[in-house]
Amino acid sequence: MTTLSTTLAKRLEDPRLFRQYAYVNGKWTHGESGREEAVTDPATGEALGHIPLLEAEQITAAVDAAEAAFVHWRALRADERCERLLAWYDLIQANREDLATLMTLEQGKPLPDSRGEVQYGASFVRWFAEEGKRTYGETIPSPIPNASLGTIKEPVGIAALITPWNFPLAMITRKAAAALAAGCPVIVKPANETPFSALALAELAERAGIPEGIFNVVLGDPPEVSKILCAEPRIRALSFTGSTRVGRILMEQSAPTVKRLALELGGDAPFIVGPDMDPKEAALAAVAAKFQTAGQDCLAADRILVHESLHDEFVEHFAERMAALTVGNGLESEIDLGPLIHGQAVEKAAGIVDDAISKGATLVAGDQSQAPGANYFMPVLLTGITRDMRLWQEESFAPIAGITPYADDDEVIDLANDTEYGLAAYIYTHDIRRIWKLLRALEFGMVSVNSVKMTGPPVPFGGVKQSGLGREGGTCGIDEYLETKYYCLGAL
Ligand code: NAD
Numbered sequence: 001m002t003t004l005s006t007t008l009a010k011r012l013e014d015p016r017l018f019r020q021y022a023y024v025n026g027k028w029t030h031g032e033s034g035r036e037e038a039v040t041d042p043a044t045g046e047a048l049g050h051i052p053l054l055e056a057e058q059i060t061a062a063v064d065a066a067e068a069a070f071v072h073w074r075a076l077r078a079d080e081r082c083e084r085l086l087a088w089y090d091l092i093q094a095n096r097e098d099l100a101t102l103m104t105l106e107q108g109k110p111l112p113d114s115r116g117e118v119q120y121g122a123s124f125v126r127w128f129a130e131e132g133k134r135t136y137g138e139t140i141p142s143p144i145p146n147a148s149l150g151t152i153k154e155p156v157g158i159a160a161l162i163t164p165w166n167f168p169l170a171m172i173t174r175k176a177a178a179a180l181a182a183g184c185p186v187i188v189k190p191a192n193e194t195p196f197s198a199l200a201l202a203e204l205a206e207r208a209g210i211p212e213g214i215f216n217v218v219l220g221d222p223p224e225v226s227k228i229l230c231a232e233p234r235i236r237a238l239s240f241t242g243s244t245r246v247g248r249i250l251m252e253q254s255a256p257t258v259k260r261l262a263l264e265l266g267g268d269a270p271f272i273v274g275p276d277m278d279p280k281e282a283a284l285a286a287v288a289a290k291f292q293t294a295g296q297d298c299l300a301a302d303r304i305l306v307h308e309s310l311h312d313e314f315v316e317h318f319a320e321r322m323a324a325l326t327v328g329n330g331l332e333s334e335i336d337l338g339p340l341i342h343g344q345a346v347e348k349a350a351g352i353v354d355d356a357i358s359k360g361a362t363l364v365a366g367d368q369s370q371a372p373g374a375n376y377f378m379p380v381l382l383t384g385i386t387r388d389m390r391l392w393q394e395e396s397f398a399p400i401a402g403i404t405p406y407a408d409d410d411e412v413i414d415l416a417n418d419t420e421y422g423l424a425a426y427i428y429t430h431d432i433r434r435i436w437k438l439l440r441a442l443e444f445g446m447v448s449v450n451s452v453k454m455t456g457p458p459v460p461f462g463g464v465k466q467s468g469l470g471r472e473g474g475t476c477g478i479d480e481y482l483e484t485k486y487y488c489l490g491a492l
Contacts, residue, residue, distance in 0.1 A: 008048060008105065012098045016203060020049045022219045023202040024058065025065030026212025031220075032058060037192055042108040042339040042375045043329040051195050054220045059228045062216045066158045066185035067234055069213025074155050074183040078133045081181055085129035088208035092122040092173075092201070099169060099200055101331075106194045107168055108338035108375070109293050110330040120456075121170035124473065125177040127457035131478050132181030146491040153482045155183030156260055157236030160229040162250070164242045165341055166296045166397075168194035172201060174461070174472045175239045175262075176215065182481035184237070185214045189225050191242075193341055223249075230254045237481060240264070243395075244421070244466050262470030262480045264298070264462060266395045267423030270416035271301035272438065274429025279310040282428045283317035286401070289426055289452045291325060291379060294337040295399035296345075298467075299424045299454070302396060303385070305412050308405040315383055315403060319365050322379050322401070328372050337399055339375035349377045349398035355390045356382050356402065366400075387418060395421070409434060413441045422465035424448065445471075 008018050021028035031052030038047045073081070092099065100114035107114070140149040159179040163171040172188055179186045190198035198217050205215040218225060226246075229235055230253035237260040240250050244265040254261060271289055273282040289301035306314045330338035340346050350368070357363055366380030377398055385391055385402035392402070406412040416425060416438075425444040429435060439447050445463040448454035455461055460474035470480050 008102075011101050011105070014095060014098055017095060017098050017200040018049070018102065018196060019199040019203060020051060021199070022052055022054055022058070023199060023215075023217040024062045025069075025216065026206065029054070029058065031055065039106060039193070039195060041105050042341055043331070043373065045374060048105055049196070051192065051219045054218055054225070056224070056228055059218055059220065059225055060232070062187050062218050063158065063232050063234050065213035066187055066216060069211055070155075070158060070185050073180075073185060073211065073214050076183075078135070078181075081132055081183065082129045084209050085125055085132070085177060085181060088205055088210060089122050089125040089129065091204040091208055092118065092125065095200075095204065096122075099197065102196045102200055103168055103194070104330040104338070106196050107165060108330055108341065110335045110338055113293065114330070117167055117170050121167075121173040123457050124170070124174045127473070128177035128181040128478060131178070131475065132183075135182065135478060135482055137484075144488065144490070148489040149487065151484050151486050154485050156481050156483050157184060158234055159184045159186050159237040159239060159481055160235045161186050161188045162226060162229070162238070162240045162242065163188065163190050163198070165191035165193040166293055166298075168197035169201065171241045171264075172198055174477070175241075176201075178472070178478045179237070179239075179481045180210070180214065182478050184481045185216070187216045187218055187229065187235070189218050189220075189222070189229065192219070192222060195219055226250060227253060230259070231257065233257045236260060237262070239470075239472075239480060244468075247468060260480065262472065263468035264470075264472060265423075265466065265468040266421055267298040267300070267463065267467055268302045268395050268419045268421040269299055269424045269426060269444075270442075271304045271426040272412055272416060272428065273304070273306045273310070273314060274427070274431055274434055275307035275309050276431050277307075277310065277428050279313040280317045282306075282310075283314050284321055285426075285428060285452050287318060287321045287325075290401045291322075291337060291399050294340060294377070296341065296397050298395075300397075301426055302402070303392060303416070303419075304401060304403045305406050305415055306403055308407055311403070311405040315364060315381070318401065318403070319381055322365060322381055325379055327370075327376055327378055337379065339373060340377050340398060341375070343375060345398065346375055346377050349396060349400060352390045352394065352396050352398065352400060353380055353382065356385060359386065359389050361385055361389065361391075361402070393419075409437060413438065417441075417443045420466040421463065423463035423467035424454065426452070
């Protein structure tokens with residue numbers, strides 16, 4: 001058994017929230033072959049602990065456990081499931097500080113952002129606890145003589161949830177709370193970079209009285225585990241948040257068992273600044289929309305499109321605000337940007353900046369010699385971004401801002417839609433006719449006007465095009481885990 005790292009031991013009020021095992025059928029489980037993987041703090045490179053890599057039979061055992069537990073969980077009344085979920089919500093809130101500390105240690109984001117994510121993640125548990133009581137069916141006027149027609153909603157079955165490292169807690173609760181409220185057991189496969197948030201959630205689920213086999217966390221080699229989960233016919237739904245690249249693989253692997261799929265994939269959000277805007281107000285908003293989670297955010301403002309009449313002033317204000325951002329270890333106070341998740345992310349970011357400069361972009365600000373450590377990337381501002389550059393075409397997932405001028409509404413619509421992604425878009429303008437025209441023309445699942453914040457439990461989160469399928473949150477988020485059964489009662 002590996003020992004609790006000294007950093008974690010010193011920092012957690014409740015060290016039992018730090019688990020280095022998988023969680024299957026209500027039991028903390030080590031790998032059968034002894035294979036392990038280290039989990040490191042991206043800020044320091046220090047090993048925080050280890051996770052076991054489970055064998056194929058152990059993943060199948062999690063499915064067996066979920067199958068057995070499903071019978072009882074689906075038979076509970078919705079208000080009984082609601083009580084368990086509310087107990088889980090209370091425990092997440094009560095342990096917010098420890099959960100935030102674990103998250104900052106494994107993910108790197110500043111502690112206030114981690115606290116915000118715990119709060120955000122918990123809010124989905126409360127929302128879906130209540131939504132589970134409103135999974136209404138319908139009564140259908142009958143065209144068949146003497147018959148009564150209608151629908152009832154039933155849980156789809158076991159759900160596999162595969163989640164990313166950038167939001168290690170909220171991406172789990174946004175899925176799991178909906179599934180559990182609908183009556184489905186879940187098998188969570190978190191990112192190997194950030195497993196400890198998932199395991200702490202499992203510990204709290206157990207304390208909340210969520211029965212064994214209902215909330216499982218499996219760990220292992222990601223392609224190996226995902227292949228087993230996708231091929232498993234007893235798993236009826238797969239909900240994935242991550243890159244479009246991996247989303248495509250999982251979609252293909254799920255085809256033979258025809259699973260219900262929810263895919264929350266990449267984004268490459270345009271941030272449109274209209275000619276009527278105050279350039280300073282718009283620049284401050286754009287900085288906030290770009291640098292959250294050090295740019296490792298599917299909602300990050302990746303393509304900043306500024307009307308040519310205010311381009312230069314906007315760039316000045318953006319650069320001034322960006323210069324005030326602090327970069328450092330997320331455990332320290334007054335930090336705006338933590339490290340990137342690992343060295344490959346830093347290499348990728350540097351490659352994207354070099355590519356843009358080699359194709360004619362201007363480097364306005366961003367000096368990597370100031371980076372406080374190996375996994376850090378200082379914020380970069382580039383102007384003159386064109387469609388042939390990687391920064392335009394790819395999701396950088398790094399603190400690199402690129403600005404492109406445009407002449408009129410038609411041009412900006414064409415620029416904004418020039419992407420395989422369609423997750424979120426931002427519009428900054430007070431011109432109501434322009435707002436409506438852009439809102440209708442933008443090919444994105446979510447459009448936010450004059451607001452950086454756009455998400456929360458009551459809203460449908462999701463994208464179009466290659467940003468994915470399905471919606472999480474809102475009144476429709478639970479539908480991903482429900483089947484509609486139609487009935488026809490003939491003359492009785
Ligand atoms: P990723 O696709 O590399 O990994 C996501 C999950 O898939 C992880 O659990 C990982 O272990 C697993 N995985 C990785 N390679 C795999 C493979 N070959 N086969 C099967 N599983 C595999 O994504 P990431 O780097 O963890 O996260 C960043 C991506 O997630 C970005 O593209 C971002 O836009 C996206 N994201 C989307 C949303 C959304 O709601 N749309 C939210 C957050 C992040």
